[in-house]
Amino acid sequence: MMFPTDENVLVGLDRADDAGVYRISDDLALIQTVDFFTPVVDDPYWFGQIAAANALSDVYAMGGTPKTAMNLVAFPVKEMELSVLRQVIQGGLDKLAEAGVVLIGGHSIEDRELKYGLSVTGIVHPAKVLIKKNLRLGDRLVLTKPLGSGIVNTAIKAGIASAELTDRVTHLMASLNRAAADIMSNFDVGACTDVTGFGLLGHLAEMVCGSGMSVRVFSGQVPLIAEALELAAMGLIPAGAYKNREFRESMIEFAETVTRSRQDVLVDPQTSGGLLISVAGHQVDKLVAALKDAGIHDAAQIGKICNGPQEKIWVL
């Protein structure tokens, strides 16, 4: 399909990124993104928060500041109490307030299944847009949230996750990538994306494709929810993880020491995952330290950008 464009489209459909970017003037560009989904947790208030954190994340991943948002709601009016919807929207509103973003409209329809999400608009200096595809030789990769939310959500559905684990992963998914993005803006960052449905390796593959670089991932350094490994070994793996692995199979080489369960966590689809940042090699320790100082305790250096073999991801 052909999509018309113009010279002010800085990031458009021709190179799919986390969000679209449109230049308004020499020092201002708009970032636009939209995302919505069916409930990932049972609690409507937390679902609202997670959906909002997830939608906002795309703006942070582009290096921008979100400013305004609009609600997208699909609601089964006949089957569900309106109070549920009120709680979902309150969750979204509270998360927007935390991010300093105002809700300025929205649209709702009747549907058989509850769906909620937001369209978010942000701003960025046109020269400071962070795209996915700008891996530089010698850069290091930093991940800001632990992996495994997809596997844990599957365990929650199966009724075998503890209340404590459920609570922990809910908070994790609802946490904003705002602080991480703020800190990242003070460093020499080449590329950034957020880890969501394609899993860590799927999103990394998008960064690697067309870069001419290869990447080494130190799987032992990748932050993860400790329980996810055991749950994966029990076969509590979302179907999406298998699809993610299959789709990028030709690009990914796992060392034989990487256990099957760890591989699964690396392709586990995430809801509202962390930022995956490619930062100048000499700054990586400082970046990780700054993230930890800001309370982002799981932040860790997880890999590095190397010369060929062309466009492969080596997981050690």
Added chain:
Amino acid sequence: MKQIDARGLACPAPVLQTKATLQEEKPNIVRVVVDNAASQQNVQRFLESRGFQTKLEQKGDDYLVTGSCDTASEEQDQSSVEQPSADPQSEANRIMVMCATDRIGFGDDELGLALMVNFLRTLKEMGDELWRLVFVNNGVKLTIDGSEVLEDLREYEKGGLKILVCGTCLNHFNLLARKQVGETTNMLDIVTAMQLADKVVSI
């Protein structure tokens, strides 16, 4: 043989059905029929995690996963053994040191702690052969804030040594938030590391 028809079900339902059947009926042989590859792999892995040996057949659109636990053969053992890695270190000896206590020996506790501190500091003499440092039970207390060897452990980690700290143990002592060094781990990782190591030293 117990047969479970889990066709038309999405993950994790086939695993749950299998789990319920194992719990209620404790069959020695179980066959699960599913109709998608993800469920097939999940059921297979679940059965293997419960000590079953599995066999897979495909019939049209259906996958038949058969698990048997009374014929635990060498074949099963082999499938669970990890191959040695291709990394440069595989040439050298790989030594795994497992500390299940925060002090060495019995008798005087103060002496025991001093010995442990000295032991951990001297470990670096192993050089590149030191491959994994694992802390379980009381040993996890060496990895939290206030530990006398915290800086030493951080140095090891910076030098590329992988430090594994038992999550169950941290949780038991309510120290999860106070861990300052190493990767929180589980028994599967510890056992895998043991399998890969050339030598395991247990303190």
